[in-house]
Amino acid sequence: MTFEIFTFSFMHRAIISGIAIAILCSIVGLFLVLRRYSLFGDAIAHSSFGGIALGLMAGIYPLWTAYGVSIVSALIMTRIKDRFNISGDASIAVLLSSGIAVGLVIIGLSGGFTLDIFSFLFGSILLVSVNDTILILSLTGIILIVILLLYRQLLYSTFNEEQAKVSGVPVEKINYLIVFMAGITVVTSIQLVGVLLISALFVIPNVTAIMYGRGFKQTAIISMSFSIFSVVAGILISYIFDITPAGTIVLFAIGIFACTMGIKSTGLLSRHN
Amino acid sequence: MLKVVEIDHLTIEYPDVKAIDDVSFTVNQGDFLGIIGPNGAGKSTLFASMLSLNTKYKGTIKFFGTDIRKSRNYLKEIGYVPQKPIFEKNFPATVNDVVKMGLQKESDESKIDEILQQLWIHELSKKRIGELSGGQQQRVFIAKALVNNPKVLILDEPVTGIDQQSIDLFYSILKELNSKQNITIIWSSHDLDAVNKLANHVACLNRTLFFHGESDDFFSNDDLVKQYSEASMQEHMHHH
Numbered sequence: 001m002t003f004e005i006f007t008f009s010f011m012h013r014a015i016i017s018g019i020a021i022a023i024l025c026s027i028v029g030l031f032l033v034l035r036r037y038s039l040f041g042d043a044i045a046h047s048s049f050g051g052i053a054l055g056l057m058a059g060i061y062p063l064w065t066a067y068g069v070s071i072v073s074a075l076i077m078t079r080i081k082d083r084f085n086i087s088g089d090a091s092i093a094v095l096l097s098s099g100i101a102v103g104l105v106i107i108g109l110s111g112g113f114t115l116d117i118f119s120f121l122f123g124s125i126l127l128v129s130v131n132d133t134i135l136i137l138s139l140t141g142i143i144l145i146v147i148l149l150l151y152r153q154l155l156y157s158t159f160n161e162e163q164a165k166v167s168g169v170p171v172e173k174i175n176y177l178i179v180f181m182a183g184i185t186v187v188t189s190i191q192l193v194g195v196l197l198i199s200a201l202f203v204i205p206n207v208t209a210i211m212y213g214r215g216f217k218q219t220a221i222i223s224m225s226f227s228i229f230s231v232v233a234g235i236l237i238s239y240i241f242d243i244t245p246a247g248t249i250v251l252f253a254i255g256i257f258a259c260t261m262g263i264k265s266t267g268l269l270s271r272h273n
Numbered sequence: 274m275l276k277v278v279e280i281d282h283l284t285i286e287y288p289d290v291k292a293i294d295d296v297s298f299t300v301n302q303g304d305f306l307g308i309i310g311p312n313g314a315g316k317s318t319l320f321a322s323m324l325s326l327n328t329k330y331k332g333t334i335k336f337f338g339t340d341i342r343k344s345r346n347y348l349k350e351i352g353y354v355p356q357k358p359i360f361e362k363n364f365p366a367t368v369n370d371v372v373k374m375g376l377q378k379e380s381d382e383s384k385i386d387e388i389l390q391q392l393w394i395h396e397l398s399k400k401r402i403g404e405l406s407g408g409q410q411q412r413v414f415i416a417k418a419l420v421n422n423p424k425v426l427i428l429d430e431p432v433t434g435i436d437q438q439s440i441d442l443f444y445s446i447l448k449e450l451n452s453k454q455n456i457t458i459i460w461s462s463h464d465l466d467a468v469n470k471l472a473n474h475v476a477c478l479n480r481t482l483f484f485h486g487e488s489d490d491f492f493s494n495d496d497l498v499k500q501y502s503e504a505s506m507q508e509h510m511h512h513h
Contacts, residue, residue, distance in 0.1 A: 034361060034364060034365075036361075152376070155366070156374040156375075159360055159366060159371070160358060160359060160360055162326060162355065163353065163355060163417075165324075166325075166326065166353045167348065167375060167377075168345065168348050168377075209365075210363055213365075213401060214367075215365060215367035215369065215399070216367075219365035
């Protein structure tokens, strides 16, 4: 059975989509973590819950409504935060709770929970279709190209907004772009780990990679590697032992994080050059 | 003489206080201007407006003859070193990464090595910025400011919290940039002795400008120096 799983086409789709999502979450998440916006992914995911409920009620493919609702609400929240000077963590709390509230009300109106809602809450990577896989790969490709093209501006405005402004970086536009990319990434990743565990993929591989004391590009590569490993190992192990993939993936990520902390506490991660 | 900066009747008001009150002065190419003034004198506020970080002011600020409200292209010609750059201590950026952030054109990457060597931080290029001492960090920020060959360098109390040896090295670098590369320097400082040694022009700011001219004229006039010291002392007592 162990080798047989590599022959299933649903497993190929799951692993290919999983790797793309792992790369996407880790690079977009790195910018969020460094901006002290670690829970922003969580907030967008929760607001997407409202979008999913809306889609299910209206009979539209729920991920489309989730894309719309989460991106629009995240951009509005960012605007409100800047305009009324609300702190980042408070704005995250507002976004997070309003998404869940809207979702719960819509679910109530449409007659209660369904199996579909559970697959969005906890992910269903083994069920991704060919079309889903194409969509995930295309969005990953587009976001990676945008990040490569605007790499300096993204990094600089994350490092120090004021200095980036003086150097002519359009910081406000870049901030909105990051929110927009985070919105797309979160909804794309819902199929892998679900609404509830999404921020794990944004945060854990990145805080782990940062501990290795490297520069930005190397940190991003380390984070992506850990993320890919967790996703692939999580999908395979969960299938073999018939457990939930989302939870297994996140536990692998936490395992790497714990090992890294262990290695770091022995002093082996200090730089010599 | 080419005028680099012309500030004309600049006033910056906050709801309860005038941070800058009707200040006018000019900086010519090649000047090394030391702006001195006590805490709260408006030095950082003045710089924020000169850098277009604050646009709520009355009066005009011109760089290279153009009103900065009309175009921000002048920023390409400016290197800015902030007082104490704020960043996450474990931010995953090496010295090389930080200097590269300042680079306007990717094609100029060879310039980075040259500048790191000039500022004696070449050996640190692969270290993370957060691992360096305050003095080393400040040299990295100078390197970042210089990497586009700026015509003007603006420094806001750049040696706050740095050890004396690093300060001396820092000052000798500034002096060389001004005398050998003809970079116009606008530098705010608390340190009268350092301004006396380095700057050829002095602007004495305490919300209003109470002196602007050649450095020798200021430091040879005991009354002016005494007046500045008293104002500075009063402000110091006020803050403590």
